[in-house]
Amino acid sequence: MIEGILVEGLIYGIMVLGVFITFRVLDFPDLTVDGSFPLGAALMAQCILMGTNLWLGLLIAFIGGVIAGVVTALIHNHLKVPNLLAGILTMTMLYSINIRVLGNRANVPILNQETILSQVSDRFSGLIPDEYILLLFFIIVAIVIKVLIDLFFRTDLGLTMGAMGNNEQMVISQGVNPKTLKTIGVGLSNGLVALSGAFAAQYLGFADVGLGQGIIISGLASVMIGEFLVMKSNRIGVLTFCALMGSIIFHAVVYLGRYYGYVIKMTPNDLNLIKGILIIILLVLTQSRKLKKVALKAMVDK
Amino acid sequence: MIALKNVSIVFNQGTVNENQALSNINLSVKEGDFVTIIGSNGAGKSTLFNMIAGSFVPTQGSILLNDRDITREPEYKRARYIGRIFQNPLLGTASNMSLEDNMMITYKKGFKWLKRSLNNRMRDFFRSELVHLNMGLENRMKENLAMFSGGQRQALTLLMMVLSKPALILLDEHTAALDPKNAQIVLELTNKFIKEFNLTAMMITHNMNHAIEFGNRLLMMDKGEIIFEAEGEAKKELTVEKLIAKFHDLRHKNFEDDKTLLSDE
Ligand SMILES: Nc1ncnc2c1ncn2[C@@H]1O[C@H](COP(=O)(O)OP(=O)(O)OP(=O)(O)O)[C@@H](O)[C@H]1O
Ligand SMILES: [Mg+2]
Numbered sequence: 001m002i003e004g005i006l007v008e009g010l011i012y013g014i015m016v017l018g019v020f021i022t023f024r025v026l027d028f029p030d031l032t033v034d035g036s037f038p039l040g041a042a043l044m045a046q047c048i049l050m051g052t053n054l055w056l057g058l059l060i061a062f063i064g065g066v067i068a069g070v071v072t073a074l075i076h077n078h079l080k081v082p083n084l085l086a087g088i089l090t091m092t093m094l095y096s097i098n099i100r101v102l103g104n105r106a107n108v109p110i111l112n113q114e115t116i117l118s119q120v121s122d123r124f125s126g127l128i129p130d131e132y133i134l135l136l137f138f139i140i141v142a143i144v145i146k147v148l149i150d151l152f153f154r155t156d157l158g159l160t161m162g163a164m165g166n167n168e169q170m171v172i173s174q175g176v177n178p179k180t181l182k183t184i185g186v187g188l189s190n191g192l193v194a195l196s197g198a199f200a201a202q203y204l205g206f207a208d209v210g211l212g213q214g215i216i217i218s219g220l221a222s223v224m225i226g227e228f229l230v231m232k233s234n235r236i237g238v239l240t241f242c243a244l245m246g247s248i249i250f251h252a253v254v255y256l257g258r259y260y261g262y263v264i265k266m267t268p269n270d271l272n273l274i275k276g277i278l279i280i281i282l283l284v285l286t287q288s289r290k291l292k293k294v295a296l297k298a299m300v301d302k
Numbered sequence: 303m304i305a306l307k308n309v310s311i312v313f314n315q316g317t318v319n320e321n322q323a324l325s326n327i328n329l330s331v332k333e334g335d336f337v338t339i340i341g342s343n344g345a346g347k348s349t350l351f352n353m354i355a356g357s358f359v360p361t362q363g364s365i366l367l368n369d370r371d372i373t374r375e376p377e378y379k380r381a382r383y384i385g386r387i388f389q390n391p392l393l394g395t396a397s398n399m400s401l402e403d404n405m406m407i408t409y410k411k412g413f414k415w416l417k418r419s420l421n422n423r424m425r426d427f428f429r430s431e432l433v434h435l436n437m438g439l440e441n442r443m444k445e446n447l448a449m450f451s452g453g454q455r456q457a458l459t460l461l462m463m464v465l466s467k468p469a470l471i472l473l474d475e476h477t478a479a480l481d482p483k484n485a486q487i488v489l490e491l492t493n494k495f496i497k498e499f500n501l502t503a504m505m506i507t508h509n510m511n512h513a514i515e516f517g518n519r520l521l522m523m524d525k526g527e528i529i530f531e532a533e534g535e536a537k538k539e540l541t542v543e544k545l546i547a548k549f550h551d552l553r554h555k556n557f558e559d560d561k562t563l564l565s566d567e
Contacts, residue, residue: 155416156407156415156419156420157413157415159399159403159407159414160414162398163396163399163404165398166396167392167393167395167396167397170394170407170408172377173386174407175378175382175413176413180413234403
């Protein structure tokens with residue numbers, strides 16, 4: 001059970017890192033995510049069925065996600081469409097595209113196929129207890145991705161992107177086109193989300209157009225839980241770590257809801273409601289924490 | 303260096319809110335000029351800067367930089383040679399990032415690549431430059447800018463802008479949001495940097511004393527026009543009383559009830 005929660009938390013954590021980039025770093029609320037997550041799953045499933053090299057499949061899923069994000073950014077930049085609407089547009093179009101990628105089906109099982117996960121399991125079975133193989137694998141994957149993101153945000157380009165969500169005028173004043181930064185950032189974010197989808201498909205044993213439903217809510221809730229873990233930090237390494245932790249905690253809560261919800265007469269259909277309420281609670285808590293800080297500061301200033 | 307040829311800006315053209323914010327402005331700023339600009343509220347001073355910097359495209363006329371037409375060049379491209387400081391001290395720096403990160407971002411203009419330039423050599427360089435501000439900021443490199451005062455942030459914006467060696471700097475009431483002590487410090491730094499680095503500068507101010515004291519040229523604006531100009535010796539002879547009388551003669555009305563004179567922003 002606990003390994004299951006951790007593995008899910010880490011797989012979806014890659015998606016949470018993507019959501020963190022758009023919502024928190026770029027201040028670009030991007031809803032493309034609900035479409036790019038199943039896009040990654042669909043591309044990966046199709047690559048598995050076609051016998052493509054599996055690592056190439058991951059790369060294709062990532063690139064597919066990047067393209068989806070770039071489309072959203074371009075719609076927003078050049079047609080002067082608000083970012084929320086641009087994301088919804090791409091997400092809606094992706095629904096049809098995802099069905100096409102799945103070969104005009106809504107669901108494609110890959111349960112008995114060879115996947116990266118089955119390869120890893122076979123390779124290390126006997127050396128490590130079976131239930132820990134995937135956990136170790138995803139810990140490594142999540143750490144590698146997290147470290148790469150941290151490195152990116154410490155380059156000159158990444159630093160400038162960090163200023164973007166806070167102060168667009170400053171970015172312009174440095175001779176950088178904010179549109180370019182948004183395109184790179186939203187593209188990168190959706191690439192990560194699709195990568196997460198590609199791993200999720202292999203873990204679940206299928207790809208489904210409905211996989212993305214509510215992903216943005218899960219992502220946002222995880223980011224917010226993560227932020228709750230620490231007081232404000234300006235260290236990117238701390239922030240990405242919190243995003244991953246937030247994802248794990250969120251999945252633990254969802255797990256409890258799914259398996260023990262019946263105690264309070266909850267059915268699996270209530271899960272989305274619970275997720276929504278969780279976010280509202282988090283918003284309220286964050287607000288009151290902010291207010292407390294303001295009150296405290298006022299007291300100190302006196 | 304920079305020349306405005308017959309430029310006009312009309313906002314909301316063809317609607318009931320049509321507003322001619324600038325009309326037929328002709329202006330030529332030479333290299334090394336330090337131009338101060340005064341004028342009542344709504345005279346079009348900020349609009350003039352926004353147009354030079356590229357935030358607004360003129361409805362008519364053209365802008366030349368060293369004889370190159372830049373009328374339609376986007377703001378972010380012009381920012382590579384035009385530095386700007388706004389009244390709001392938050393606009394020059396990112397609150398959620400450390401001082402050293404901010405300095406790294408503003409150090410070089412133009413697109414940034416996947417290179418990590420912030421190293422100990424850079425940090426030492428930044429520290430040695432921060433010493434010039436005399437605010438002790440060189441010991442606070444890792445702190446977020448949210449922890450700094452408006453005056454410190456404005457001084458920092460000024461320093462970073464100067465280091466990027468712009469061909470022209472535009473200062474739009476950049477000390478107006480600061481308390482008198484900090485305003486004085488930032489203003490003195492501004493004057494010092496402009497002299498030391500031989501910068502070409504334009505500065506909007508509501509303080510006539512400052513407009514007279516600083517710079518080698520003075521422009522007075524009203525209703526979208528430049529109504530009076532003084533340069534060199536003629537400018538040195540100006541006094542607040544003479545400026546007010548001049549405005550009265552030209553416009554047959556009082557200069558904003560003279561209340562701006564009393565403000566020591
Ligand atoms: N973006 C805009 N859209 C429409 N009208 C504008 C815009 N910006 C400025 N204006 C109008 O243009 C005129 C000139 O404004 P501007 O901000 O240039 O004045 P200013 O001289 O800087 O005044 P102040 O001393 O108050 O800063 C005003 O009537 C203003 O309402
Ligand atoms: Mg103004």
